[in-house]
Amino acid sequence: MKKSHILLLVVIAVAIGVIVSTADDASTYVGFSEAWAMSTSGNNKEIHVVGQLKKDPNGHILGIRQGEDRVSFSFIMVDDEGKEQQVNYSQPMPPDFTRSEKVVVIGSYKGDVFNASKIILKCPSKYQEENVNA
Amino acid sequence: MHYLVGDLGHLFVITSFITALISSFAYLKASTILDLQKQEEWRWNGMISFYLHAVSVFGVCVTLFIIISKHYFEYHYAYNYSDLKLPSYYLISTFWNGQEGSFLLWMFWHAILGIILILTNKFWEAPVMTVFCLVQAFLASMILGVVLPGLEFKIGSSPFILLRDAMHDAPIFQAQPEFIPKDGQGLNPLLQNYWMVIHPPTLFLGFALTVVPFSYCMAGLWLKKYSDWIRPALPWTLVGCGILGLGILMGGYWAYETLNFGGYWNWDPVENAVYVPWLILVASLHTMITYKNSETALKASIILVISVFISILYSTFLTRSGILGESSVHSFTDLGLSGQLLLYLLFFMIGAIVLSIVRWGNIPSIEKEASVYSREFWIFIGATTLCLMGFQVLAGTSIPVVNSILSAFGFEKKLAPPTDAIAFYSKFQIWFAIAVGILSAVGQFFWWKKIDRKILLNQLFVPAIIALLVSVVVVNIVKVFNLPYALLLLAGFFTIFANAKILFGLLKASPTLSGGAIAHIGVGMMLIGIMFSAGYSRVVSLNNTGLQISKEFSKEFNRDNLLLFIHEPRTMWGFDIEYLGERLEPRYHTGFIRKSDIHQTADKNLVIAKRDMKIGSKAYQANDTIRVQGENTFYEIELRRGNKKYQLFPRAQINPEMGGLLASPDIYRSVTADLYTHVSSVMDPSEGEEWSKLEELRVKQSQEFFANDYVGVLESVDRIYNVFGIELTDQDVAVKAKIRLQGEKGDYIAEPVFLIRDKMVGRIPDDVSDLGIRVTLMNIHPETNEFSIGLNTRQKDWVVIKAMEKPYINVLWIGTLVLMVGFGMAMSRRIREFKKMKAKGLE
Numbered sequence: 001m002k003k004s005h006i007l008l009l010v011v012i013a014v015a016i017g018v019i020v021s022t023a024d025d026a027s028t029y030v031g032f033s034e035a036w037a038m039s040t041s042g043n044n045k046e047i048h049v050v051g052q053l054k055k056d057p058n059g060h061i062l063g064i065r066q067g068e069d070r071v072s073f074s075f076i077m078v079d080d081e082g083k084e085q086q087v088n089y090s091q092p093m094p095p096d097f098t099r100s101e102k103v104v105v106i107g108s109y110k111g112d113v114f115n116a117s118k119i120i121l122k123c124p125s126k127y128q129e130e131n132v133n134a
Numbered sequence: 135m136h137y138l139v140g141d142l143g144h145l146f147v148i149t150s151f152i153t154a155l156i157s158s159f160a161y162l163k164a165s166t167i168l169d170l171q172k173q174e175e176w177r178w179n180g181m182i183s184f185y186l187h188a189v190s191v192f193g194v195c196v197t198l199f200i201i202i203s204k205h206y207f208e209y210h211y212a213y214n215y216s217d218l219k220l221p222s223y224y225l226i227s228t229f230w231n232g233q234e235g236s237f238l239l240w241m242f243w244h245a246i247l248g249i250i251l252i253l254t255n256k257f258w259e260a261p262v263m264t265v266f267c268l269v270q271a272f273l274a275s276m277i278l279g280v281v282l283p284g285l286e287f288k289i290g291s292s293p294f295i296l297l298r299d300a301m302h303d304a305p306i307f308q309a310q311p312e313f314i315p316k317d318g319q320g321l322n323p324l325l326q327n328y329w330m331v332i333h334p335p336t337l338f339l340g341f342a343l344t345v346v347p348f349s350y351c352m353a354g355l356w357l358k359k360y361s362d363w364i365r366p367a368l369p370w371t372l373v374g375c376g377i378l379g380l381g382i383l384m385g386g387y388w389a390y391e392t393l394n395f396g397g398y399w400n401w402d403p404v405e406n407a408v409y410v411p412w413l414i415l416v417a418s419l420h421t422m423i424t425y426k427n428s429e430t431a432l433k434a435s436i437i438l439v440i441s442v443f444i445s446i447l448y449s450t451f452l453t454r455s456g457i458l459g460e461s462s463v464h465s466f467t468d469l470g471l472s473g474q475l476l477l478y479l480l481f482f483m484i485g486a487i488v489l490s491i492v493r494w495g496n497i498p499s500i501e502k503e504a505s506v507y508s509r510e511f512w513i514f515i516g517a518t519t520l521c522l523m524g525f526q527v528l529a530g531t532s533i534p535v536v537n538s539i540l541s542a543f544g545f546e547k548k549l550a551p552p553t554d555a556i557a558f559y560s561k562f563q564i565w566f567a568i569a570v571g572i573l574s575a576v577g578q579f580f581w582w583k584k585i586d587r588k589i590l591l592n593q594l595f596v597p598a599i600i601a602l603l604v605s606v607v608v609v610n611i612v613k614v615f616n617l618p619y620a621l622l623l624l625a626g627f628f629t630i631f632a633n634a635k636i637l638f639g640l641l642k643a644s645p646t647l648s649g650g651a652i653a654h655i656g657v658g659m660m661l662i663g664i665m666f667s668a669g670y671s672r673v674v675s676l677n678n679t680g681l682q683i684s685k686e687f688s689k690e691f692n693r694d695n696l697l698l699f700i701h702e703p704r705t706m707w708g709f710d711i712e713y714l715g716e717r718l719e720p721r722y723h724t725g726f727i728r729k730s731d732i733h734q735t736a737d738k739n740l741v742i743a744k745r746d747m748k749i750g751s752k753a754y755q756a757n758d759t760i761r762v763q764g765e766n767t768f769y770e771i772e773l774r775r776g777n778k779k780y781q782l783f784p785r786a787q788i789n790p791e792m793g794g795l796l797a798s799p800d801i802y803r804s805v806t807a808d809l810y811t812h813v814s815s816v817m818d819p820s821e822g823e824e825w826s827k828l829e830e831l832r833v834k835q836s837q838e839f840f841a842n843d844y845v846g847v848l849e850s851v852d853r854i855y856n857v858f859g860i861e862l863t864d865q866d867v868a869v870k871a872k873i874r875l876q877g878e879k880g881d882y883i884a885e886p887v888f889l890i891r892d893k894m895v896g897r898i899p900d901d902v903s904d905l906g907i908r909v910t911l912m913n914i915h916p917e918t919n920e921f922s923i924g925l926n927t928r929q930k931d932w933v934v935i936k937a938m939e940k941p942y943i944n945v946l947w948i949g950t951l952v953l954m955v956g957f958g959m960a961m962s963r964r965i966r967e968f969k970k971m972k973a974k975g976l977e
Contacts, residue, residue, distance in 0.1 A: 003506070003511075007515070007518070011518055011522065014522050015522065015525060018522070018525060018526045018529055018562065019529060021562070022526075022529040022530050022533070022552075022558075023549075025530075025552040025558050026533055026549045026550060026551065026552055027549075027550040027551065027552060027553045028548050028549060028550055029548055029549070029550050030548075045553075046553035046554075047550070047553075048550035048553075072687075072688075090688055090691070092796075106550075106553050117553070118553070
């Protein structure tokens with residue numbers, strides 16, 4: 001066997017290792033019902049849930065509660081399957097939170113509430129912005 | 135409405151796109167026509183079109199800058215990213231705040247590099263510029279902003295779009311099409327930082343530089359000059375490595391200073407998108423040097439140079455197409471360019487791959503296997519390691535792309551990026567970094583084409599032993615009891631000592647060749663610095679009082695944060711630490727203003743001085759108006775040890791629109807470690823303060839009294855004729871008392887006002903927040919020459935901070951500088967070489 005073949009095998013082995021580990025460490029997008037099922041079956045791996053903030057028919061956001069310390073807050077999120085869930089976040093509200101059209105929370109269930117360790121927002125692009133302050 | 139400047143700008147954009155295409159075509163002709171006369175004519179055409187192109191690009195930049203600097207808020211770009219208050223140096227960063235502007239910045243560097251290419255290398259000019267201009271034409275199309283008639287397909291997004299066209303649904307424009315906003319939205323305060331003025335241009339210059347080796351490589355394959363392209367391309371690769379590396383590190387440094395996630399690197403997709411191309415670029419630099427010296431690794435160089443450029447295009451696609459939308463905290467918003475970006479990527483990817491495959495069989499390569507004791511073998515292993523290092527990051531960052539591809543084939547979208555990015559990337563990267571450290575020590579010894587086992591072991595013996603000894607000592611002193619960390623330390627020291635040995639050898643013989651050795655010493659230092667500052671970062675603001683800060687906070691928060699009341703010293707990290715109060719920052723010069731020394735006005739960016747004071751280099755008198763950075767509050771914290779004092783000013787932006795606290799750290803730098811401090815909770819000014827019951831006392835002028843345990847004195851009482859901008863009539867009476875309060879840290883002035891207006895008594899109290907005292911002028915007793923003064927007190931001001939120790943982070947920054955010095959020396963060597971070749975007529 002030539003050295004270059006050995007080297008090639010090593011490279012391929014490492015590359016496969018990387019891919020397997022990436023696939024293994026990758027989190028998953030699930031709905032709240034599935035996340036709940038996972039947590040009750042003892043799987044506490046953090047997962048991603050995609051959804052929106054709960055809004056009334058006029059577009060006002062419902063259910064945001066500031067923590068007394070102002071370094072945390074909770075809100076109600078509706079996932080893509082339509083299930084509502086209270087989400088706690090132990091950090092201040094991220095910039096543009098209330099303007100987001102889509103929210104991704106990363107975290108896991110703790111009892112009845114979903115504890116988010118990270119929140120990612122998808123904000124409308126500036127082109128769709130509707131208000132100009134005169 | 136200033137239509138002219140925008141129309142002119144748009145015209146320049148269109149011209150730049152067309153001239154790039156024409157230039158590419160003319161150079162294509164010049165490369166393929168055999169008739170020498172015609173060849174020269176086409177070359178001439180290509181050159182002139184490129185100069186026209188460069189002029190148009192500069193024209194676009196100038197017109198956009200006029201719109202920003204003249205505050206033409208009828209334009210979307212000026213309205214969205216700037217405002218009247220911005221100082222001029224931040225108007226420059228406004229330029230690349232939007233996505234269109236950053237494309238423009240990239241094009242700007244391409245235009246300059248293109249001119250240099252034309253002027254320096256006559257032989258390669260035509261074929262290289264054919265490829266180069268094609269790349270540039272694609273880039274110009276991104277800001278074209280033209281809708282194809284009939285197809286409703288928009289090409290590019292123009293920076294010259296009017297606000298009313300960008301927001302055509304806004305009710306104000308339905309009613310008043312000519313409406314121009316008075317002021318803009320302003321630049322994101324987080325980006326108002328000097329690093330954001332120089333970091334993006336550096337990064338984009340690095341991006342732009344990668345296109346030059348790619349163009350040379352394509353030209354070489356195309357004209358079947360399979361190996362000649364490497365020599366002229368090499369200096370460009372080298373400059374690219376240096377500049378892109380510098381740009382990445384500046385970005386990391388900005389994050390360290392400005393964001394509060396506690397470090398310089400967060401494995402965010404936006405960061406990964408420049409890290410991966412840089413690793414491949416460094417790998418390609420090594421294989422190109424190998425080829426120059428020993429005629430091997432030509433195929434590897436071709437593959438790597440192509441991969442660098444493709445990875446740059448892929449990164450551009452990742453960060454700008456919106457595909458990362460659900461996985462990155464700060465990816466750009468989607469401008470609807472994803473199709474165009476994908477086309478850009480695929481065009482050059484497929485083109486380069488097809489051309490390589492067609493030519494592959496003809497590329498000369500050496501059949502003989504490289505010996506284990508040869509330079510090229512080790513460099514090849516090193517390049518492979520760098521590529522695998524990049525591949526691991528690429529794999530993790532590309533999960534959203536894999537998702538999109540899977541869902542395009544009908545699979546349900548399920549995969550999400552790893553939740554703990556730092557752990558996910560670090561667990562691989564650390565082993566690759568160890569390998570890089572060892573390889574850059576061993577590989578450097580193969581200066582000569584071949585040395586045998588005996589010489590190699592002989593050479594490596596001393597540095598290896600020293601590295602081992604030093605590592606053992608450091609491991610035990612600093613307690614690095616973690617296997618990968620200790621190995622990384624060893625690898626870092628090994629690189630440093632091995633390269634130091636080479637450096638000493640070279641300094642005697644040929645010091646101009648020492649760039650490589652110096653650069654690798656820098657790498658070794660960076661590895662050690664990263665290991666310590668990231669691996670051994672620890673929280674030092676431990677709450678050791680046994681009392682919870684608040685039961686509202688989590689257990690970790692109560693443990694890791696320190697509550698500081700004003701003027702109540704605590705201890706932390708061997709320092710006495712004391713909170714001194716809230717500060718404001720003047721907008722147009724440096725320095726800090728005590729909040730207790732000013733009156734707020736309705737405009738948060740304007741305050742009025744209560745007393746004469748000197749802020750930084752500027753003196754203010756009482757009642758002067760000071761322009762401040764109203765959204766920022768700084769918390770002055772003093773560190774004391776022995777008779778040494780240091781001030782820290784961590785910052786918070788309280789912004790109802792942003793819904794919370796945006797903290798930025800301040801860093802106390804010592805030789806061995808940084809103390810990284812940020813506020814984690816502050817008092818809410820909108821929350822009503824709870825004042826004690828009013829205490830009233832009667833005093834005469836100049837009489838001393840006690841207020842909340844501080845000595846106060848009534849200095850004067852004067853009649854005033856306007857109260858905070860309200861002119862008083864003859865019937866009204868207003869007096870202002872001036873009371874001096876002696877705090878622990880200097881005096882404070884309180885100026886309560888007593889007025890009788892329309893026969894009604896009004897009292898305007900004044901607060902000294904640093905002391906927690908509110909002073910009211912209650913009444914005037916002319917009969918006894920006395921004044922009634924009301925005092926309220928409240929809980930003292932407080933702030934909650936979190937502080938982290940970052941040990942030996944200076945090793946990282948010094949290593950960075952050493953690396954850059956190495957790059958600089960290598961660059962100047964290659965430039966000298968180039969000049970020599972040119973003098974001989976070989977370039």
